[in-house]
Each structure stands twice: as C-alpha cells, then as structure tokens.
Amino acid sequence: TTNTLMTARVAPLGASHILILAEDHTHARRVEEVRRDFVANVSHELKTPVGGIALLAEAVLDARDDPEAVSRFAERIQVESTRLTRLVKEIVDLSRLQTADTLHEPELVEIPQVVAEAVDRLRVAAESRDITLETSVDQRASVFGDAELLATAVGNLVSNAMNYSEPGTRVAVAARRVGDTVEITVSDQGQGIPATEQSRIFERFYRVDAARSRATGGTGLGLAIVKHVCATHGGDVAVWSEEGHGSTFTMRLPAASDRTAADSDRPQVG
Numbered sequence: 001t002t003n004t005l006m007t008a009r010v011a012p013l014g015a016s017h018i019l020i021l022a023e024d025h026t027h028a029r030r031v032e033e034v035r036r037d038f039v040a041n042v043s044h045e046l047k048t049p050v051g052g053i054a055l056l057a058e059a060v061l062d063a064r065d066d067p068e069a070v071s072r073f074a075e076r077i078q079v080e081s082t083r084l085t086r087l088v089k090e091i092v093d094l095s096r097l098q099t100a101d102t103l104h105e106p107e108l109v110e111i112p113q114v115v116a117e118a119v120d121r122l123r124v125a126a127e128s129r130d131i132t133l134e135t136s137v138d139q140r141a142s143v144f145g146d147a148e149l150l151a152t153a154v155g156n157l158v159s160n161a162m163n164y165s166e167p168g169t170r171v172a173v174a175a176r177r178v179g180d181t182v183e184i185t186v187s188d189q190g191q192g193i194p195a196t197e198q199s200r201i202f203e204r205f206y207r208v209d210a211a212r213s214r215a216t217g218g219t220g221l222g223l224a225i226v227k228h229v230c231a232t233h234g235g236d237v238a239v240w241s242e243e244g245h246g247s248t249f250t251m252r253l254p255a256a257s258d259r260t261a262a263d264s265d266r267p268q269v270g
C-alpha cells in the first residue's frame with residue numbers, strides 16, 4: 001500500500017472565500033526513500049572490496065619474506081581493485097541515468113553497429129570461456145538515442161549470458177525491426193532464473209546467487225542499468241527464463257521512423 005501524504009495551504013481570498021491548495025508529497029517522499037536506500041546499498045557494496053584490499057595489503061606486509069605468498073595476495077588486490085573500479089563506474093552511470101528522464105541530444109543510432117561494438121568488446125572473454133557468440137541483425141534497425149549507453153546495455157546482457165552459462169554453450173544476440181519497434185534479444189543456454197526471482201533481478205544490487213555473482217565479478221547493477229537505459233529511450237526490457245534451460249532478455253525500443261531517419265541523414269538546406 002502507498003500512504004499518501006497531503007498538505008493543504010489555506011489562503012484568504014476576499015471576505016467570503018478562501019483558497020485551499022492541496023499538495024501531494026507521496027512521490028517526493030518515495031524518491032527520497034529510494035535515494036536513501038541507494039546510498040545505504042552503495043556504502044555497503046563499497047565496503048566489501050575496500051575492506052578486502054586493506055586486509056590483503058596487511059597480508060602482503062606480513063608475508064614480506066615469502067615471495068610466492070606476496071604475489072598471490074598482490075593478484076587478489078588486483079582483482080578486487082578491478083571490481084571496485086567497475087562498481088564505481090556503474091554507480092556513476094546509474095545515478096546519472098536515474099536523474100535524467102530523457103536524453104540530452106539523441107542521435108540516430110544504427111543498432112547493427114551497437115551490437116557489433118558490444119559483442120566485439122566481449123569476444124576475447126567468450127573465447128576464453130569456450131562460449132560461442134552468435135549475432136543476427138536486421139540492417140534496418142535504428143533508433144534515436146545514445147549509442148554508448150545502448151552498447152553498455154547490450155554488453156551487460158551479453159556478459160550476464162556468458163557469466164551464468166557453462167563452457168561449450170551458445171549465446172545468441174539478435175536485433176530486428178518489428179513494426180515501430182526495434183527488438184534486441186540476448187539468449188543463453190545457461191542456468192536460467194527461478195520464476196519467483198524474475199521480477200526482482202532488475203532491482204539495484206539484487207542477485208539470485210550472490211556468491212556466483214561475486215565470483216564472476218558481478219556488481220548487481222548490470223540489469224538496473226539496462227532497465228534505465230531502455231526507459232530513457234522510451235522502451236523497456238523483459239525476461240523469459242526457464243530454470244536449467246536458459247534465459248532470453250528482450251530490449252524493446254521505439255524505432256526511428258524511416259522518414260525521420262532519412263531526414264537526419266540529409267544535409268540541412270537554406
């Protein structure tokens with residue numbers, strides 16, 4: 001249930017009338033609660049790697065005379081700081097997205113290029129994990145928006161698909177135009193997501209299996225970022241998944257209409 005919080009201001013209006021101004025603070029209060037939760041979560045999530053690095057640094061000092069132990073601890077410091085860097089970047093990305101409802105200067109974005117960019121960044125990781133990355137894209141798919149944000153969103157879905165799958169499986173990325181919509185789907189043959197968890201995975205820092213997420217370098221922010229990127233583009237993201245059989249995530253974005261797409265290519269005259 002949502003509690004409404006109303007305030008009323010009363011102002012005299014001549015001798016026989018008064019003016020009553022009623023304001024609904026429910027939304028403002030919810031925004032404030034969400035912000036406070038986010039800050040609490042962020043500090044909790046930052047403490048883990050920072051605390052880990054401090055302990056490992058201490059271990060390095062204690063193990064000064066054992067070069068093998070020193071390099072083992074140093075490697076773990078490296079892993080933790082990479083995670084920390086990613087976490088900070090994702091927190092910044094997400095808070096920017098949360099405060100901007102719309103995009104500043106949307107541009108015509110070719111989705112085949114976005115998919116190629118996102119997949120190229122992950123090709124080495126896919127090979128090292130023996131996962132086959134397949135793409136199939138419709139050349140007519142374009143939207144108005146921010147190419148970098150869209151590539152980040154597609155990249156998050158592809159890296160999740162790989163992280164929650166076993167070696168020897170396939171991850172397929174497809175983009176196609178369906179009527180006025182561009183659909184980008186990322187499918188895997190991985191562990192899948194229990195039905196009861198599917199509505200929660202888009203929440204910030206929510207993980208089905210925290211240990212597995214940590215082990216793969218996850219931050220718990222990937223899908224929250226995807227959701228916000230879709231929303232700022234006027235679209236949405238949905239999941240279909242069956243435990244033990246795999247998952248398919250679908251981003252749906254309003255397509256750039258053929259007319260507007262052609263206009264924006266044409267040089268301005270006069």
Ligand code: ADP
Binds near residue numbers: 214219
């Ligand atoms: P994380 O950094 O933990 O991967 P995300 O926000 O990207 O955070 O995802 C939230 C959670 O949703 C993950 O921890 C995982 O439990 C689940 N999840 C996301 N994508 C998949 C997938 N393709 N297959 C199975 N589980 C997934």
